[in-house]
Amino acid sequence: MKSRAEHIAYRLLETHPGGSLCDVALFEFDSTIYYSIHPKEHPHEPFSAVVNLIQGVYESYPESARKMLRCRLFTTASLTPMCKGMIKVAAKRATDEVVAQPSGPELLLSMVEVRSTKKPKSLDRSHQEPTLDDQGWMRLAYSLIQSAPEKIGPRFLRDRPVGAILVSPENKLLFASINDNASNKTCHAEVNLVQGFFRATGKPLPRNSRVYTTLKCCKMCAAMIWQGAVDPGAIQVFYGENDPGPFAQDTILSKEKIEVLISPL
Numbered sequence: 001m002k003s004r005a006e007h008i009a010y011r012l013l014e015t016h017p018g019g020s021l022c023d024v025a026l027f028e029f030d031s032t033i034y035y036s037i038h039p040k041e042h043p044h045e046p047f048s049a050v051v052n053l054i055q056g057v058y059e060s061y062p063e064s065a066r067k068m069l070r071c072r073l074f075t076t077a078s079l080t081p082m083c084k085g086m087i088k089v090a091a092k093r094a095t096d097e098v099v100a101q102p103s104g105p106e107l108l109l110s111m112v113e114v115r116s117t118k119k120p121k122s123l124d125r126s127h128q129e130p131t132l133d134d135q136g137w138m139r140l141a142y143s144l145i146q147s148a149p150e151k152i153g154p155r156f157l158r159d160r161p162v163g164a165i166l167v168s169p170e171n172k173l174l175f176a177s178i179n180d181n182a183s184n185k186t187c188h189a190e191v192n193l194v195q196g197f198f199r200a201t202g203k204p205l206p207r208n209s210r211v212y213t214t215l216k217c218c219k220m221c222a223a224m225i226w227q228g229a230v231d232p233g234a235i236q237v238f239y240g241e242n243d244p245g246p247f248a249q250d251t252i253l254s255k256e257k258i259e260v261l262i263s264p265l
C-alpha cells in the first residue's frame with residue numbers, strides 16, 4: 001500500500017494550490033480516499049496533516065470514525081510526538097515520510113477532503129479577577145468541571161470530566177477548557193486548551209506560561225503542549241491527580257520533568 005499511497009499523495013498535492021509547500025495525510029476506506037492537506041507553516045502550531053485528518057474524521061463521521069481510523073494512515077510528513085500521541089489515543093497506525101511519486105496507473109477512487117473546523121472557545125471566566133497562587137489556579141481548574149453541564153447517556157459513561165487552564169507569566173488567566181471526548185476521542189481538555197488558544201490568538205503557548213490540569217496529561221496532551229509551546233522547556237504543567245493508566249506513563253512532560261503534582265486543597 002505504501003507505493004499506492006505515494007502515488008495518491010502525488011495526485012493530491014499536484015492538484016492542490018501551493019501543494020509543494022504542504023503535507024498530506026490520507027487513508028483508504030471502503031474504496032474512498034479520505035485526506036487532509038496542511039501547509040508547513042508554523043513550527044509551534046498544534047496542528048498537522050495527521051492531526052487534522054484524525055480530528056476531521058471524528059467531526060465529520062462521528063458514528064463511524066473509530067472504524068474508519070482502524071485503517072493505516074499515510075503521511076508525507078515525519079510523525080512528531082504530537083502525531084504519534086494522537087494516533088495512539090484516537091487512531092491505530094501510520095506510515096510517515098511517504099514520498100509523493102508520479103508513477104502509477106490512473107486512480108479510479110473517490111477522494112474526500114476532511115478538515116477540522118472545530119473552534120474550541122475559552123470558557124467564560126471573565127467574572128473572575130484572579131491573581132492566584134498555584135493551588136488557587138488548580139482550584140479554578142476544578143471549578144470548571146464542577147460547573148460544567150452534566151452529560152447523560154451511554155456515550156458519556158467513561159467521559160471523565162477534566163478541566164485545564166492556561167496562565168500567563170504575568171499570572172493572568174489566558175484560556176480555559178474542559179474535555180469533550182465522548183464523540184471525538186481527541187478532544188481532551190489540554191488539546192482543547194492548546195488548539196483553542198492557538199486558534200484564538202494565532203500564537204503558541206507563551207514562554208514561561210503555566211498549564212493547570214485536573215488530571216495528569218496523557219501522551220497525546222503532553223506532546224501537544226510540548227509542540228504548541230514557543231519554548232517547551234520553559235513551560236510548567238501542574239496536575240491535580242495522577243492517572244495510573246498506560247497512556248499517561250512516560251510522556252514527554254514526565255521525561256522532561258516539567259510537570260508537577262499539586263493538591264488543590
Ligand SMILES: [Zn+2]
Binds near residue numbers: 189
Ligand atoms: Zn489527554
